[in-house]
Amino acid sequence: MERLIFIIAGILIGAAITIVFVRNMAPKMMIVESKSQYDFEETMIKLQEAVDQKGWKTPHVHNLQATMAKFDYDVRKVKVMEVCKPDIAQLILSKDDERIASTLMPCRISVYEKSDGSVYISRLNSVKMGGLFGGIIKQAMDVAGNESEQIIQSVIIKK
Secondary structure (H helix, E strand, C coil), X not given: CHHHHHHHHHHHHHHHHHHHHHHHHHHHHHEEEEXXXXXXXXXXXXXXHHHHHCCCEEEEEXXXXXXXXXXXXXXXXXXXXXXXXXXXXXXXXXXXHHHHHHHHCCEEEEXXXXXXXXEEEXXXXXXXXXXXXXXXXXXXXXXXXXXXXHHHHCCECCX
């Protein structure tokens, strides 16, 4: 009986530790933030140049500062670039079972200014996210994640 209580207690403690770990680490693993070496406008220009150089497309740029101003909110500069590489996107969009991942498309790169004036870039960790799906989605997100990181490397401060 004592052994059974010990085993159950071990399982409960292990589960609690796992929950705390996942709750604290998952956001840091799924969303990546890096500091830009440029001001806001230059970061946007350099990112767009890198997107074009890599053969990617920018279907839209959301100006969230302007959008929030329409609702009488004053926020610091923030733009979200939608970037896409059609030959990668078609791997997911051309198959019925993989279309579920379309909610993650196109890739988004957020550029924003913090209160100290520093500019940051954040993005979804597509490689880790793709690993949760496996198969074609993983393959496509591995390529998209790695290529978008190469694009972002052109503006961030290397640690």
